[in-house]
Amino acid sequence: MREVCVLGVGLHKFGRFPEKSVEDMGRVAILNALDDAGIKFRDIEAAYCGRVYAGLMGAGLRVINEVGQTGIPIVNVEQACSSSSVAFRLGYYAVGAGICDMALIVGFEKMERGMLRATSPAHSYEELVGMSTPMAWYALEIRRHMEQYGTTAKQIAMVSVKSHRNGTLNPYAQYQQEMTLEQVLNSRMIADPITLYECSPTTDGASAAIICSREKAKKYTNSPIFIAGWAAGSPIYEKGKDYDELGIRLTEKLAKEAYERAGMGPEDMDVVQIHDAAASGEIQRFEALGFCNKGEGGRWVEEGRTEIGGEIPVNTDGGLLSRGHPVGATGLAQIAEVVWQLRGQAGKRQVAGKLKAGLCHNSGIGGVNITILKT
Amino acid sequence: MREVCVLGVGLHKFGRFPEKSVEDMGRVAILNALDDAGIKFRDIEAAYCGRVYAGLMGAGLRVINEVGQTGIPIVNVEQACSSSSVAFRLGYYAVGAGICDMALIVGFEKMERGMLRATSPAHSYEELVGMSTPMAWYALEIRRHMEQYGTTAKQIAMVSVKSHRNGTLNPYAQYQQEMTLEQVLNSRMIADPITLYECSPTTDGASAAIICSREKAKKYTNSPIFIAGWAAGSPIYEKGKDYDELGIRLTEKLAKEAYERAGMGPEDMDVVQIHDAAASGEIQRFEALGFCNKGEGGRWVEEGRTEIGGEIPVNTDGGLLSRGHPVGATGLAQIAEVVWQLRGQAGKRQVAGKLKAGLCHNSGIGGVNITILKT
Numbered sequence: 180m181r182e183v184c185v186l187g188v189g190l191h192k193f194g195r196f197p198e199k200s201v202e203d204m205g206r207v208a209i210l211n212a213l214d215d216a217g218i219k220f221r222d223i224e225a226a227y228c229g230r231v232y233a234g235l236m237g238a239g240l241r242v243i244n245e246v247g248q249t250g251i252p253i254v255n256v257e258q259a260c261s262s263s264s265v266a267f268r269l270g271y272y273a274v275g276a277g278i279c280d281m282a283l284i285v286g287f288e289k290m291e292r293g294m295l296r297a298t299s300p301a302h303s304y305e306e307l308v309g310m311s312t313p314m315a316w317y318a319l320e321i322r323r324h325m326e327q328y329g330t331t332a333k334q335i336a337m338v339s340v341k342s343h344r345n346g347t348l349n350p351y352a353q354y355q356q357e358m359t360l361e362q363v364l365n366s367r368m369i370a371d372p373i374t375l376y377e378c379s380p381t382t383d384g385a386s387a388a389i390i391c392s393r394e395k396a397k398k399y400t401n402s403p404i405f406i407a408g409w410a411a412g413s414p415i416y417e418k419g420k421d422y423d424e425l426g427i428r429l430t431e432k433l434a435k436e437a438y439e440r441a442g443m444g445p446e447d448m449d450v451v452q453i454h455d456a457a458a459s460g461e462i463q464r465f466e467a468l469g470f471c472n473k474g475e476g477g478r479w480v481e482e483g484r485t486e487i488g489g490e491i492p493v494n495t496d497g498g499l500l501s502r503g504h505p506v507g508a509t510g511l512a513q514i515a516e517v518v519w520q521l522r523g524q525a526g527k528r529q530v531a532g533k534l535k536a537g538l539c540h541n542s543g544i545g546g547v548n549i550t551i552l553k554t
Numbered sequence: 555m556r557e558v559c560v561l562g563v564g565l566h567k568f569g570r571f572p573e574k575s576v577e578d579m580g581r582v583a584i585l586n587a588l589d590d591a592g593i594k595f596r597d598i599e600a601a602y603c604g605r606v607y608a609g610l611m612g613a614g615l616r617v618i619n620e621v622g623q624t625g626i627p628i629v630n631v632e633q634a635c636s637s638s639s640v641a642f643r644l645g646y647y648a649v650g651a652g653i654c655d656m657a658l659i660v661g662f663e664k665m666e667r668g669m670l671r672a673t674s675p676a677h678s679y680e681e682l683v684g685m686s687t688p689m690a691w692y693a694l695e696i697r698r699h700m701e702q703y704g705t706t707a708k709q710i711a712m713v714s715v716k717s718h719r720n721g722t723l724n725p726y727a728q729y730q731q732e733m734t735l736e737q738v739l740n741s742r743m744i745a746d747p748i749t750l751y752e753c754s755p756t757t758d759g760a761s762a763a764i765i766c767s768r769e770k771a772k773k774y775t776n777s778p779i780f781i782a783g784w785a786a787g788s789p790i791y792e793k794g795k796d797y798d799e800l801g802i803r804l805t806e807k808l809a810k811e812a813y814e815r816a817g818m819g820p821e822d823m824d825v826v827q828i829h830d831a832a833a834s835g836e837i838q839r840f841e842a843l844g845f846c847n848k849g850e851g852g853r854w855v856e857e858g859r860t861e862i863g864g865e866i867p868v869n870t871d872g873g874l875l876s877r878g879h880p881v882g883a884t885g886l887a888q889i890a891e892v893v894w895q896l897r898g899q900a901g902k903r904q905v906a907g908k909l910k911a912g913l914c915h916n917s918g919i920g921g922v923n924i925t926i927l928k929t
Binding site: 240 | 634
């Protein structure tokens with residue numbers, strides 16, 4: 180595998196756009212990424228599209244046709260909430276293998292309110308006991324964590340307060356307003372202990388990235404961002420252990436793999452994006468990614484150590500909670516944020532100092548996908 | 555890219571199985587492929603799943619979990635009728651690049667009668683003029699061919715007669731009965747000149763393949779089948795030319811690319827699988843793949859030159875028309891047939907002589923995917 184760079188990234192604002200189609204939003208994200216990379220659409224040799232609800236049979240083709248019809252192979256990936264980070268990984272394989280030199284990755288989604296409410300598989304135990312996914316899973320997971328480690332409702336709420344504060348600094352974020360601790364704690368209970376403002380919203384949006392070989396990147400930039408490490412996997416059956424429904428143990432295992440591939444450790448990460456479909460999820464995955472000991476995640480949040488000015492800034496763009504969560508577009512939005520941070524282009528939410536590396540953690544049903552980027 | 559082999563293939567019978575789920579059928583196909591390869595599920599390092607209607611969010615995971623939960627990354631691909639051949643290509647990239655040594659590809663689908671009837675995109679010209687896809691497209695395409703080259707309704711019907719005859723020789727085929735020329739020609743008109751028995755059916759089924767590096771294959775077999783060439787692309791906008799809706803010109807272009815990668819030409823192919831969603835489609839794609847001159851495809855069929863005993867046997871397993879067309883599983887079924895033919899394991903439908911290479915042509919909405927296999 181040869182080295183692969185991210186040459187450009189682009190987003191369409193996340194939010195609610197009832198008047199826009201995925202084609203409209205995808206076009207904007209792609210054009211922004213092409214512009215950022217300094218290339219033309221005709222330079223693109225392959226495309227990988229992540230989407231879930233955006234329509235079967237050719238949704239990627241329709242979005243990409245908005246920009247051009249040059250005959251490139253277009254692959255549609257559907258991996259629930261990690262669709263576009265998986266698409267990114269497949270594009271990385273293709274460029275890394277020398278199949279092509281320059282690829283486009285695009286994620287897009289248009290969602291309705293409440294769209295994720297009733298997605299328990301038919302006849303599953305979740306459906307039988309009346310659990311609605313994914314919040315019931317997150318609730319069970321963090322409830323145990325609270326019992327075992329003393330994590331508090333306040334600490335969980337502070338994740339959301341932080342994310343909404345960061346969101347106000349990100350013009351692409353769905354929510355542009357701060358939340359007080361009281362507002363979060365007092366919002367409607369969804370799945371005890373998770374409140375409404377601790378849940379990520381449904382969102383419309385699109386995201387795109389251009390990746391290329393190191394050799395190719397030289398023509399366009401002196402400071403490309405490199406794909407340094409990655410890992411992906413699905414839950415493992417381990418005899419005598421609880422089923423790892425939301426992939427906490429899986430995340431621990433994959434983080435090690437990704438750090439090893441990158442030749443780095445958690446101590447080398449200057450900025451981190453974590454899949455916070457629920458605020459509580461950020462705490463447990465922050466631990467699983469090796470940034471602190473198990474059970475200490477809540478305290479890190481409470482002590483402000485994951486704020487933009489803290490030791491390890493987490494979800495600087497507002498995360499799923501405030502930037503929003505258009506499922507097919509989320510993974511690439513995380514990657515775009517780390518690229519901007521590493522380049523020093525993150526505006527008001529820029530992490531101070533010379534950044535060298537960042538990590539993205541994106542979960543989909545049945546899988547976790549980790550990407551490490553470096554300057 | 556290092557060399558990659560197909561180590562094993564397996565199918566679940568194609569047909570109508572109202573009592574079975576995609577999990578049931580996928581499990582059978584995977585276990586058959588593992589058995590054929592002589593490996594255990596724990597040897598598999600990654601999985602690529604092709605499916606369309608089989609359920610969003612984790613369908614691949616649910617099918618693969620039937621066999622084991624070893625934590626491998628599982629990718630879901632949706633590429634309409636070419637979903638599993640695209641999944642196969644992505645697995646090939648990953649093994650070829652050295653990302654993993656052994657990968658599972660699986661395709662599965664459960665369809666209802668008439669499922670493909672009304673899939674014209676909303677507000678498209680096809681919808682506005684009342685065209686139902688895909689048969690209306692095939693009809694327009696072949697009608698022009700009839701005018702230009704004198705292709706006859708009889709020649710088109712003979713494709714279906716041949717496919718149904720081949721289907722009776724394939725225990726996995728949906729249809730196990732021959733059709734007379736009169737039956738095909740006199741069946742209900744669907745989209746003039748295409749009759750009912752010239753349309754591929756909706757089908758339930760599953761297909762699987764195990765691919766691995768050449769090095770790895772040595773441990774299991776002395777006669778692996780190699781992936782010799784491939785090509786994939788989407789329609790191209792060409793100023794002043796008609797839009798290439800069903801990818802005829804695209805197929806011509808991609809065939810050249812695939813032959814070049816394989817270091818072979820159409821004259822080297824001993825067996826060919828063509829995407830015959832409509833009988834007429836086989837004729838035009840046979841030409842586009844370079845097996846005869848443009849306009850001669852109908853005559854080749856009429857003269858029996860594409861029969862199992864002919865010069866270039868086409869759709870030896872019954873093709874989409876008789877083997878059936880469970881959209882997500884079709885591409886891998888083509889690959890399985892070529893593998894069996896090249897190994898001399900195709901039973902009553904075995905092409906005579908020592909076969910060296912075969913080609914699979916699989917189309918999905920907005921894309922064409924070609925795979926060349928060799929001994």
